[in-house]
Amino acid sequence: MQENTIKPVKNQVKVQQIRHLSESVYVLRFDRNGLSFEAGQHVILGLASKNNGREYSVYSGEQDDFFEVLIKEVQEGDISRKLRKVQPGDLLEMDGPLGFFTLDPDQVLTKKFVFIATGTGIAPFSSFVKSVPGLDYKILHGVRFGHEAIERENYDAARFHLCTSGDGSGDFHGRVTDYLTTNPADKNSEYYLCGNVKMIHQAFDILKEKGISSDQMHAEVYF
Amino acid sequence: MKYHLITLGCYMNISDSERVRTIIESQTGYEWTDNEAEANLVGILACSVRQKAINKVYSRITKWNKWKHKKSLVTFISGCILPNDMEKFLKLFDIVFRMSELEKLPEMLRHYGVVTPASLFSDLDSMPKNQSIDTFWKITPHYSSNFEAFVPIQNGCDKFCTFCAVPYTRGREVSRPSDEIVEEVKSLVGQGYKTITLLGQNVNSYGLDKKGEEIGFPDLLRRIGEMGNSIEKEFWVYFTSPHPRDMTDEVIEVISQYPCLAKQIHLPLQSGDDKVLITMNRKHSLEKYREIVHAVRRIIPEATLFTDIIVGFAGETDEQFENSRKAITEFNYNMAYIAQYSPRPGAAASRWDDDIPAEVKKARYHLITEDLRKESLACNQKMVGKTCRLLVVGHDRKEGYLSGLTEGKLIVRFASENEDLFGGFVDVKITSASDFSMEGELETYQVFKTCEVLGIKETLQV
Numbered sequence: 145m146q147e148n149t150i151k152p153v154k155n156q157v158k159v160q161q162i163r164h165l166s167e168s169v170y171v172l173r174f175d176r177n178g179l180s181f182e183a184g185q186h187v188i189l190g191l192a193s194k195n196n197g198r199e200y201s202v203y204s205g206e207q208d209d210f211f212e213v214l215i216k217e218v219q220e221g222d223i224s225r226k227l228r229k230v231q232p233g234d235l236l237e238m239d240g241p242l243g244f245f246t247l248d249p250d251q252v253l254t255k256k257f258v259f260i261a262t263g264t265g266i267a268p269f270s271s272f273v274k275s276v277p278g279l280d281y282k283i284l285h286g287v288r289f290g291h292e293a294i295e296r297e298n299y300d301a302a303r304f305h306l307c308t309s310g311d312g313s314g315d316f317h318g319r320v321t322d323y324l325t326t327n328p329a330d331k332n333s334e335y336y337l338c339g340n341v342k343m344i345h346q347a348f349d350i351l352k353e354k355g356i357s358s359d360q361m362h363a364e365v366y367f
Numbered sequence: 368m369k370y371h372l373i374t375l376g377c378y379m380n381i382s383d384s385e386r387v388r389t390i391i392e393s394q395t396g397y398e399w400t401d402n403e404a405e406a407n408l409v410g411i412l413a414c415s416v417r418q419k420a421i422n423k424v425y426s427r428i429t430k431w432n433k434w435k436h437k438k439s440l441v442t443f444i445s446g447c448i449l450p451n452d453m454e455k456f457l458k459l460f461d462i463v464f465r466m467s468e469l470e471k472l473p474e475m476l477r478h479y480g481v482v483t484p485a486s487l488f489s490d491l492d493s494m495p496k497n498q499s500i501d502t503f504w505k506i507t508p509h510y511s512s513n514f515e516a517f518v519p520i521q522n523g524c525d526k527f528c529t530f531c532a533v534p535y536t537r538g539r540e541v542s543r544p545s546d547e548i549v550e551e552v553k554s555l556v557g558q559g560y561k562t563i564t565l566l567g568q569n570v571n572s573y574g575l576d577k578k579g580e581e582i583g584f585p586d587l588l589r590r591i592g593e594m595g596n597s598i599e600k601e602f603w604v605y606f607t608s609p610h611p612r613d614m615t616d617e618v619i620e621v622i623s624q625y626p627c628l629a630k631q632i633h634l635p636l637q638s639g640d641d642k643v644l645i646t647m648n649r650k651h652s653l654e655k656y657r658e659i660v661h662a663v664r665r666i667i668p669e670a671t672l673f674t675d676i677i678v679g680f681a682g683e684t685d686e687q688f689e690n691s692r693k694a695i696t697e698f699n700y701n702m703a704y705i706a707q708y709s710p711r712p713g714a715a716a717s718r719w720d721d722d723i724p725a726e727v728k729k730a731r732y733h734l735i736t737e738d739l740r741k742e743s744l745a746c747n748q749k750m751v752g753k754t755c756r757l758l759v760v761g762h763d764r765k766e767g768y769l770s771g772l773t774e775g776k777l778i779v780r781f782a783s784e785n786e787d788l789f790g791g792f793v794d795v796k797i798t799s800a801s802d803f804s805m806e807g808e809l810e811t812y813q814v815f816k817t818c819e820v821l822g823i824k825e826t827l828q829v
Contacts, residue, residue, distance in 0.1 A: 199527075199715075239539075242525060244612070244650050341682075345642045358652035363645045367529075367715055 156192055156235045160210060162228075165294055168217045169264060170228055171203060174236075176211045183271035184247065184364075187240035189213060191226055198223045201267035201338070201364070202241065205274025214267040214294070245338070245364040252276055256333040260320050260347055262286040265339030265366055266294055272336075273299060282333075286320035286343065289313065321346045329354040338364040370397035371406035375423060376414025378607065379537075380446055382517040382566055383466050384412050385508030387445070392509065394473040407439055408476070412446035413456075416532050416711055421452060428459045441476065445469070447536040449713040467500045504543045514561045514758070514790030518551050519543060520587070521567030525576075526610060528637075529648045530677060532713035533568050540569065540576050549590050556595070556602050561758050561790060562629075562772075564605040565591075571609040571618055585617040592625025601792060603629040603758070603774055608675070611635070612651045614659045616666070623667045630667050631775045634659060635675035639694030640687035643680055648715070653694070660698050671701040671746075671775030678735055679708040679728030681719045688731050695738040701746050701777060702803070703739050707732050740802045747777065747800035754796045754810060755779060759788040771795070778804040 161173040172189075181187075183206055190197030198221070204212035217224045230236065245268055247257075259269040259281055266285050273279060283304045287293060290313030293306050307323050308314030316323050321343060329335075329351055337344045344363050351361060370391055374384040387410070391397050397408050409431055414420040424444065431442050443462035456463050462475045500522050510516050523540045524533045548565070555563050565587075567573060573584040582590070591604055604627050609618075611634060622628045634656070638644055641653050663670055676691055695703065707728040710717040757771030763780040764770075769788060770780050781795045795807035 242527065341646055344645060348642055348645065357654065358641045359654050361652075365529075365646060365648065367718060 155238060157211070157238045159230050159232055159234045159236060161232060162230065166292060169214070169292075169294060170217070171212050171214055172227065172230070172236075173204075174211045174238075176209050179211055179241070181206065181211075181241035182246045183275040184245040184268040185241035185243045186245075186268075186364075187213065187238050187242065189227065190223060190237050192235045192237045196223055197237065197239065199242075201245075201264075202271050203267045205271055207275065214264045214270070216264045243364070245336070245362060247272060247276070248334075251334060252279065255280070256330060257281040258330070258333045258335045259283045260286075260324070260335065260337045260339075260343075262320065262339030262343045263292075263366075264294070265364070268338055268364060269336065270295070270298060284316075284320045284323055286339070287314070319343070321350060324350045324354075329356055331355055333360070335361045336363075337361060339366055341365045341367070368397050368408070369400040369406045370395075370408035370410070371400055371403040372410045372412065373403070373427065374412045374446075375420040376412070376416060376447055378517055378564065378566055379519065379522075379568070380412045380414060381511070382508070382519050383446065385510055385517075386503065386506040387412065387469060387472075388509035389506050390469055390472055395476055404434075408441045408443070410443040410445070413444055413452070414447050415449040415452050415536050415713065416447060418709065418712060421712075424456070425459075428456075432459065443472070443475075447533070449532060449536055451713070467503050469503050469506065500541050501544070504547060510555075510560075512790075514559070515564075515760075516555045516560045516562070517564050517566050518548060518555070519567065520548050520565045520570060520606075521573050524568035525572070526569060526612075526650070527648055527715070529646065529715040530637075530680065530708065530711060532711040532717075535713040537568065540572060542573050542575075542577055542581055545574075545582050545587050545590060548587065549594060552591055552604065553594055553598075556598055556600055559600075559790075560602060561792065562603045562605065564607060566607065568608070569610045569613060570606045571613040571615075575613075584613075585615065585621050588618065588621045588625070588628055592621065592628050595625055595627030602627055605629045605631060605633075605776075607633050608635055609633070611656050611659055612649070616662050619659075619662050619666045622670075629774050629776075630670040631673065632663055632667075632670050633673040633675075634663075636691075636694060636698075637675060637677050638680065638683070638687070638691050639676075639697075640683075640690035643683055643687050643690075646682060647677075647680065653690075657697075669775075671773075671777060672698060673702045673704070673776070674698070674700050676703050676705045676735065677708050678705060678731040679723040681708065681710075681716055681721055681723070683708075683723055688735075692735050692738050695735060695742060699742055699746065700739060701743055701775065703735075705732060705735055705739070744800060744802050747802075747805050750777070750797045750805055751800050752797065754794055755807065757781075757793050757795050757807075759791055759793055761789060779807050780804060781807045781809050783809055 157174040160175055163171040181202055186199045186201045188197040189200050200213040200215055203214040215224050215227060217228050261269055269283055281303055283299060284307055286307045288310035290308050296304055305316055306314035307316045307318060307320045309319045324347055335351055335356060337347050344365055372384060374380050400406050403409055411424055413424050434440050442460045444456050444460045445464050445466050521540060521542050523537045525540045527534050552563055571584045573587055574581045636656060637647055710721050755773045757773055757779050759769055759771045761770055765780060767782055767784060768780045769783045779795055794810040796810055797805050797807045799806045
């Protein structure tokens, strides 16, 4: 991990590319322009000159020469619908990087990590994996159907476990919380949880029950 | 020409208002009046963090705009304001500015009537910028008390707790230069101030935004402590508010080492339940908080402990609330500022259902206040028979009594009507304890303040 010398940045960023991964999930890529961030952080992204903005975790790696966020369009979400319509060259307003959902530099090379995500909650874990070669990790990614998997080819296949609740096309048929319930939990790992609050609270209880301390659990709630 | 200023919100706004008064009085010729009806210039330092405070702004500006039909009146607004509120205020007030633009206020007033649109001067981005905050801090404040002072050490917040709008009203954390802070504290001590509170939204993350260029919070405290050791005056330095995530043993150890660093810790908990802490985005566990409290008890056993608790946060179950009650008992707080949750426009949690009924919030508030009452009483009872040094802050509600605060900010009343004691230290023997206060008998006192105000250097000790 790079040293935490991040300067808060509030500026306009230029859209370089929009990559549609499914009907509702897309990636916005921006010119990096020297922007420094720590894997796991997020930015607040909105349309230029508007008093709006929503938090999105950084999806790309610290060493990439571009900067990406992963967005799910939600019907009630005004910003995510508008951002989906942006074109390369458009300017957006960004505040950040922000947040503390990051890896402890002292643990990166000595600890094992279990990353548990639902939906676009996989974004910070994508950034972790891209930023830290040799990271000893396991990912549990929960989606409803197998086709909703998000660029799983970016991960070591042996470390990636797609949990599908709506069909049997994943590596595990059920929610990530079902996976946690039916599988042993390594007491020496650090657990990172990212996604909807219901999943995080349930996973927290299950892991606590299995002897994982609250200090081993790190959570980023998506709303 | 007279002006009147209304300050809403927290200590940060109060501290900001002291600098606003300096600029108005030193650069515009307006004189202060307590009576807003006779003012020609009226302003508000607003607080978007609470909806009630914003409602007060609308009520005031409606009244002021009616007054404009009868007399010449200029209105302005600044403070802790969300971008959306800022846009609305542009249509209602003559002058709208961010606090970091305070130095431009005289210029805005001079131009008012020639070129009126407030937006001409204000660069009102959707997120507040803090580039000019350094200039703001250099303004000498018009302190509102002559024995208690607030010194800002930081502006903004990077923590983004989901119940709070401050990151959206004040922008990112910016630390004030330590040399300036130490100088201001030193100057205040020289003027006879007895309590000085270092202010910031997350005081103990001081310096993190300027890593390598600025010292961190423990070293800032150390510098102030050393300065205190070099001056033969008694004063107490407090800080508020720290965030548990950035609280280290080093901070606690430094406090223990210097007499002028008050032995009082205000450590906001907000909830005693791990899952609620997650939902609040506090980014620390109850266990981490517990470790900090243990360190405080180990390193500074005499320290008093205060906290903030929110009851009825969105989704808070009965069980989760019970965990907050347990925390009150476990951590033996002397005082807690308990709030019934209400959504703050702009904060992330304002987008969720405020699903705990008002009557449930109220019931939880009363239950946990009762728990706190017992803890506070037990702490106060242990003080009976001991002699405490107090800073006398004013008349008590009980006739014939004055009120003072111990170094740990515990309230003590004692029989006296000697107003010369205001702003000075006295020693009081505690004779009885009640829920949130104590009563004592005056033993000795020093009339520091009166002597200094009169220009007399000697200290009168009785």
